[in-house]
Amino acid sequence: MAALKDFLKADDIQNALDAVKAEGSFDHKKFFALVGLKAMTPDNVKKVFQAIDADQSGFIEEEELKFVLKSFAEDGRDLTDAETKAFLNAADKDGDGKIGIDEFEVLVHEV
Template identity: 55%
Template sequence: MSFAGVLADADVKAALAGCAAADSFNYKTFFKACGLAAKSHEEVKKAFFVIDQDQSGFIEEDELKLFLQTFGAGARELTAAETKAFLAAGDEDGDGMIGVDEFVTLVKA
């Protein structure tokens, strides 16, 4: 599964370029730049299931680390600090994972 049909390739490339440097990732900026923030709740949920690589129903810390790579081959991994900040922003219930509803809230924030 990919983001084809949900996000424009040019927008994704621009979003990835905007956070290519280590410690430059900002989820709000990224979601806006790639166009995900403007998508419907259902489309955001589709994106969640692409990012949830093990299909557990949650995005865990190891999947967040590889977050950018789900948007483009060759993209960098998030740094430990970026990963922890991203998880903290999205994990509303404190279980150490981001569920689908938490992800939608995070994207739409």
């Protein structure tokens, strides 16, 4: 499995993590833009999805979302329960309680 640092610049990852250091400050749109995901092709976004999907189930479940920042860097903080739920609600368009690969790609490129 490819590591996120293979797709993203280390400086961008650090800047994005610094922007969401404080609990309650995670905003997926801002984070995706800062980390460089928004500018990626749909294919590369899907590769990033696969790196975040820790159990390789084809979905990012709520438990994986909580640790999403650790996917980008080991010292990334855990998302709060409120941040995790807001992130899940923003992405989960079909209401199944998890984020599919297509839902993730749509979320990343949302304006």
